[in-house]
Amino acid sequence: MRVAVLGVGLIGGSIGLAAREAGHEVSGWDIEEDTLAAAAERGAIDRAADSVADAVSDAEVCFVCAPVGALAELVAAALAAAPSGAAVTDVGSTKRAVVEGVDDERFIGGHPIAGSEASGISHARPDLFREATWYLTPTARSSGVLYDRLHSVLVSFGAHPTAIEAEEHDRMVAVTSHLPHVLANVLVLTAAERAELDRAGPRIGPSLRDATRVAGANPAIWPDIFASNRETLAGEIAEVIRALEEVGSLLERRGSADAIESWHRRAADVRRRLLDPSMAGGPVHELRVWVPNRPGIVAQVALALGRGGVNIADMALAPAPDFQSGSITLWIAGDEPAERAAALIGELGFSVERAA
């Protein structure tokens, strides 16, 4: 597959390394000449292009890896220059703004849940996406064939592509990523207001250290991420405020020991459940889904399974000879997830066949 990478820092560089390791051919471009040269030197790209148009000219899949603030413009440039049959995706941490701004069947928003506190091409690694969830946000407009192609490329990186609606994605990362960052900032600033703490660096216990690990994370990108998800994040902050108010009044009420304990035990249960790895793995099942051949079907199926927490290990599309219908073959790991997938697809009104 011919892959183009626009922006070859930590994420773009790692995409290049992973793609080359998987046998794809990679062209790269970066706004910084030095970064592009470093990417070539590290073997993250086969070819350093001298413009966006040059990089994407014959691409089959194009990754736009710019900071959130610069995404819209670079996605538009990529779509303008890319061939009509190319899939174009991005890696931005929020999806609604960029997805709503594009009206092109070739574009499918993306967001790999990977990265590190480090940044830059020098920290790029071919295994950065191994076993990582890689969100994709297809819309009813997105081409099913291109979704399938993008899915395969991501699987070749060792990632788990998972379809999700852009709005839902932003609400979820607000909780799983942006909110922890906000709380870390707030906690560290609250701690600093205690003058004695300010001088007492070495006394900070492990809880505060862990809880504030991401405080003030990469100031070159995080303020933009917060801003790009502002309404949703503000809504989640309001949720947290409500929850804290409840805990505060619980604490202030005498005789609330049992209620405090049950609140705490609920948190213990939930954490165990959230981090339970038992839903991953298991024997791989093959499901064949018969669908009408019209735009948006692949997105619809992928989104239904994503919503249902089912991970699609792999997929393949096959149009029927009449071009009016076709099949989607899905490979799902685990007995229970495969069962659930079949039920979810049944609910969409499509017929499902379980291969032996």
Add this chain to the structure above:
Amino acid sequence: MRVAVLGVGLIGGSIGLAAREAGHEVSGWDIEEDTLAAAAERGAIDRAADSVADAVSDAEVCFVCAPVGALAELVAAALAAAPSGAAVTDVGSTKRAVVEGVDDERFIGGHPIAGSEASGISHARPDLFREATWYLTPTARSSGVLYDRLHSVLVSFGAHPTAIEAEEHDRMVAVTSHLPHVLANVLVLTAAERAELDRAGPRIGPSLRDATRVAGANPAIWPDIFASNRETLAGEIAEVIRALEEVGSLLERRGSADAIESWHRRAADVRRRLLDPSMAGGPVHELRVWVPNRPGIVAQVALALGRGGVNIADMALAPAPDFQSGSITLWIAGDEPAERAAALIGELGFSVERAA
């Protein structure tokens, strides 16, 4: 030194191991016979006592290592049975309640900032307190001689004893420890309210994972810790709510990108400063302080330095022949902290001499 340990789980067992390694002689008692037997087998105690009175009968320093809810009673039992010249301390995570409840010059509240997610004698380690801050909360009533003795024993464990007022201690742990636990609980429960997250264990990113590491921590002790610091903790929660409200309105206000960025950069600065290890270490200075020989002086000096963020590496008391005055010799690591210590003691009105 003869050391008694009441309660020989993770903390008490580690005290026993550290004390024996430092050459002290350790008697131990536990409410659970099996735990006591396990402590003897692990070599955490020299002698298994069959009652509190038996354990402390000839102790010079006695450590009360009970859960917060059982502390008051066990401290009272230890004081009732311990010799008149014994120092009695505890290891509870909050200090005001226990310190206010005791009126005895032999008692000095304590709290080692050490521990682990594991609990029980089987996880006890002789090096658990190495380089750890160990808060002591002497009052004006506390005996200076016994404070000095306790300080030396803690130094022999490799810990850094640091004096702090009980109320200040509780306010500080509310921020550095209890608040991170509350936020972890709230975050994990907020995340669980998102149904799709509930099923999506493997998708939880590293930020949420880290931020909720302590969610629902050891339900056998944490609800009691929260409850024992309820007013202070509720106050700090209110602070966090105020800060979150500010961030929320910042996010909701268009054109606030610069303000968001400056808030985020402030968090980055503060975290760097809080975790700056540069204040530890350096050449050790010896300060001799001339003081009147009356109760509470050692506590006053130790508290002033603790408040000032100065770590006392070691100390020694020497009464003058007239018994009306005496000296406290302090060893302080680092040029700047020694300078600061001398200034802080000067502010108390005592004369300080710098040894060569």
